[in-house]
Amino acid sequence: MTRRARALFAAAAVATLALAGCAATEDDAAEPTASASAEAATPEADLEGVPDIVAVVNGDEIGIDEFRTAYETRLQSAALSASSTGEEVDQDALKTETADLLVNNRLLTQAASDAGIEATDADVDDVLQGVADQAGLEDVAAVIDAFAEQGVDEDQVRQDAAAQFQIDGLIAEEAVIEEPTEAELQAQYDALVEQAEAAESGSEIPAFEDVRDQLEEQTITQQQNAATQQLIDDLRADAEITVNL
Numbered sequence: 001m002t003r004r005a006r007a008l009f010a011a012a013a014v015a016t017l018a019l020a021g022c023a024a025t026e027d028d029a030a031e032p033t034a035s036a037s038a039e040a041a042t043p044e045a046d047l048e049g050v051p052d053i054v055a056v057v058n059g060d061e062i063g064i065d066e067f068r069t070a071y072e073t074r075l076q077s078a079a080l081s082a083s084s085t086g087e088e089v090d091q092d093a094l095k096t097e098t099a100d101l102l103v104n105n106r107l108l109t110q111a112a113s114d115a116g117i118e119a120t121d122a123d124v125d126d127v128l129q130g131v132a133d134q135a136g137l138e139d140v141a142a143v144i145d146a147f148a149e150q151g152v153d154e155d156q157v158r159q160d161a162a163a164q165f166q167i168d169g170l171i172a173e174e175a176v177i178e179e180p181t182e183a184e185l186q187a188q189y190d191a192l193v194e195q196a197e198a199a200e201s202g203s204e205i206p207a208f209e210d211v212r213d214q215l216e217e218q219t220i221t222q223q224q225n226a227a228t229q230q231l232i233d234d235l236r237a238d239a240e241i242t243v244n245l
Helices: 014-018 034-041 064-083 091-114 121-135 140-149 154-174 182-199 208-238
Strands: 053-057 060-063 241-243
Touching (some): 053 091, 091 241, 154 208, 182 208
Antiparallel strands (some): 053 241
């Protein structure tokens, strides 16, 4: 799993969010977690009127089951964010956003298949091990078990991991990523220092050497995101898409 594409697994970070409450140890069990708080605050998913076929992308259907999994996970995340502001989740808007993300994901996997990018069993295991590492789980089997507790069976988990591998491969081929120079990273650091000093927050400003790698990662991620969005825009321009919401 590449460092530049870790959040698209299971369509719009569904996997990462679903595993958020699975990484706690037994020692943490007595402490309230963000996942538990989100579960408590999450409203019931309003899927009334959502059709069995939510969208069709170049003849490929996105069904209600796939939509429900993505939507319920996004609803939990949105509810957690809304609880900090006292606002209610706009479920109609969230359903539209979820459908768009699933369409984008399907376009990317279709393009990857057209480019001959397919995942082997070993590739799938590599992706799942990456999820395990991020979630603090021991191995692939632990990831499978964690998803089973969320109601997602192993076949679906492996299908989503294969799709993630395809997307990673496609973007690696299509995106032009330039490693930032030391001068560029130093300039970014200097700008951040100026902002922090102007804000007069009183927080200690770390040395450049301590944040250099983070700045480099952020720069690469920004390029990656821009390239991914451009690829999605291009794919959408040539696609036949019907969303039935």
